[in-house]
Amino acid sequence: MSFIRDDGTWKVKTGHARMLKGGVIMDVINAEQATIAEEAGAVAVMALERVPADIRIQGGVARMSDPDMIKGIQEAVTIPVMAKCRIGHFVEAQVLQSLEIDFIDESEVLTPADEANHVNKWDYKVPFVCGATVLEEALRRIAEGAAMIRTKGEAGTGNVVEAVRHARSVLGQIRILQATPFEELMSIAKVMGAPYELVKCVHETGKLPVVNFAAGGIATPSDAALMMQLGLDGVFVGSGIFKSGNPALRAKAIVEAVSQFDKPDVIARVSSGLGEAMVGINISSIPENERMADRGW
Amino acid sequence: MKPITGVLALQGGVSEHINMLNAVGSATVEVRLPEHLAGINALVIPGGESTALIKLLIRWNLISPIKKLTGTGIPIWGTCAGSILLASEISERDHKVDQPSLELAPVRAERNSFGRQVASFQENLIIKGLDDPFPGVFIRAPLLHPLSDSVKVLCSVAEGAVFVRYGNVWLSSFHPELTDDNRVHRMFIEEAVIGS
Numbered sequence: 001m002s003f004i005r006d007d008g009t010w011k012v013k014t015g016h017a018r019m020l021k022g023g024v025i026m027d028v029i030n031a032e033q034a035t036i037a038e039e040a041g042a043v044a045v046m047a048l049e050r051v052p053a054d055i056r057i058q059g060g061v062a063r064m065s066d067p068d069m070i071k072g073i074q075e076a077v078t079i080p081v082m083a084k085c086r087i088g089h090f091v092e093a094q095v096l097q098s099l100e101i102d103f104i105d106e107s108e109v110l111t112p113a114d115e116a117n118h119v120n121k122w123d124y125k126v127p128f129v130c131g132a133t134v135l136e137e138a139l140r141r142i143a144e145g146a147a148m149i150r151t152k153g154e155a156g157t158g159n160v161v162e163a164v165r166h167a168r169s170v171l172g173q174i175r176i177l178q179a180t181p182f183e184e185l186m187s188i189a190k191v192m193g194a195p196y197e198l199v200k201c202v203h204e205t206g207k208l209p210v211v212n213f214a215a216g217g218i219a220t221p222s223d224a225a226l227m228m229q230l231g232l233d234g235v236f237v238g239s240g241i242f243k244s245g246n247p248a249l250r251a252k253a254i255v256e257a258v259s260q261f262d263k264p265d266v267i268a269r270v271s272s273g274l275g276e277a278m279v280g281i282n283i284s285s286i287p288e289n290e291r292m293a294d295r296g297w
Numbered sequence: 298m299k300p301i302t303g304v305l306a307l308q309g310g311v312s313e314h315i316n317m318l319n320a321v322g323s324a325t326v327e328v329r330l331p332e333h334l335a336g337i338n339a340l341v342i343p344g345g346e347s348t349a350l351i352k353l354l355i356r357w358n359l360i361s362p363i364k365k366l367t368g369t370g371i372p373i374w375g376t377c378a379g380s381i382l383l384a385s386e387i388s389e390r391d392h393k394v395d396q397p398s399l400e401l402a403p404v405r406a407e408r409n410s411f412g413r414q415v416a417s418f419q420e421n422l423i424i425k426g427l428d429d430p431f432p433g434v435f436i437r438a439p440l441l442h443p444l445s446d447s448v449k450v451l452c453s454v455a456e457g458a459v460f461v462r463y464g465n466v467w468l469s470s471f472h473p474e475l476t477d478d479n480r481v482h483r484m485f486i487e488e489a490v491i492g493s
């Protein structure tokens with residue numbers, strides 16, 4: 001006797017994201033870096049042509065990566081390989097799905113292709129992760145089919161302040177919603193511009209229906225552990241590893257710090273002798289029109 | 298007395314197992330360091346990324362304490378990546394992979410044997426010991442090839458075995474903790490109660 005097999009379901013998309021919890025996802029630009037990330041204990045790698053710090057310096061339009069480069073990384077490692085498409089660029093998303101990428105990041109780090117609409121993520125078998133700065137933004141992305149949420153932070157700065165702001169904002173709004181009387185939920189949904197069913201779900205469960213990771217500006221083991229202690233499920237590290245003095249050592253230290261995030265003595269030990277961290281940028285020195293977190297809505 | 302189940306909490310689907318285990322009447326403790334293994338009646342190794350998990354098991358000196366504990370006969374269950382960590386051999390498609398493991402069951406775990414995430418799927422399963430079909434959730438799942446007659450196959454799909462037992466060691470390549478059906482967790486905890 002055999003049963004019907006269903007692929008690309010909400011359960012297997014959100015389930016895959018759940019299996020990444022407590023893990024570190026690292027930005028890599030070639031197979032060599034991907035191997036270093038896997039060796040260090042990354043749960044997944046994000047394949048992209050330029051890390052956010054370089055996109056910031058070099059400027060120009062940032063797009064989906066070259067399929068050849070993505071394939072090279074897929075062949076080099078056995079852990080899941082993620083890749084980014086531009087906000088609203090549903091053809092880049094189609095291409096990434098045809099490459100059998102394991103997760104698509106519809107990312108503000110790339111130059112947006114559509115200033116009004118995001119990709120309809122229900123159309124894909126591959127799960128999507130999207131950035132959010134506030135709860136209503138997270139709920140809109142989930143309503144569009146995102147199986148995982150991350151803070152936007154301010155990518156490529158090595159400055160964790162924006163990621164902390166976004167994490168506190170989303171988690172704080174969840175706590176408020178949980179304490180809100182049921183009859184007020186509809187008017188709150190209206191003001192928030194978020195789907196009522198998801199507002200109700202957050203009120204009832206006290207959490208998002210998908211996992212919520214930290215991203216944007218994480219550069220040290222303590223940064224990563226800070227995001228975990230704030231209550232996020234895992235960590236993306238972008239430029240912070242391969243723009244540092246000793247990527248292999250730093251990558252391993254961040255993985256270890258996340259696995260024991262509530263033990264300061266362990267974090268102290270793994271933070272020793274890592275060499276130079278990436279040079280950071282103060283957010284106030286970035287002109288407003290160059291801030292990536294403001295892309296998407 | 299209420300059994301206590303340790304859930305390896307270094308990375309992966311930890312809270313899902315804890316919720317399930319609590320629902321079927323077990324207390325739980327998160328295992329991050331060897332001292333957390335003291336006093337538990339059963340151990341669950343959750344899904345996650347097996348390459349990351351094995352590195353962390355080695356790093357935090359958990360390999361030999363877990364082996365020793367399993368030798369005492371308490372039930373131990375690995376789901377998905379957890380089952381890979383319990384297998385004596387690991388392969389990817391047909392070649393052997395050089396990845397250390399706990400080596401607690403004579404099983405060859407074939408990693409990602411259904412393909413990448415686009416091939417992850419749900420399928421109802423017939424499981425020995427359960428009357429009705431069970432909702433199987435397979436995510437970049439392995440196949441579990443028994444290497445000895447003492448490995449009991451509890452469930453197979455068209456491609457091969459996905460749920461096996463070797464004495465007190467349970468391996469499932471699917472994720473009962475991601476469903477609303479707690480029958481497999483119940484089966485597992487009944488064993489822990491008998492043992493304690």
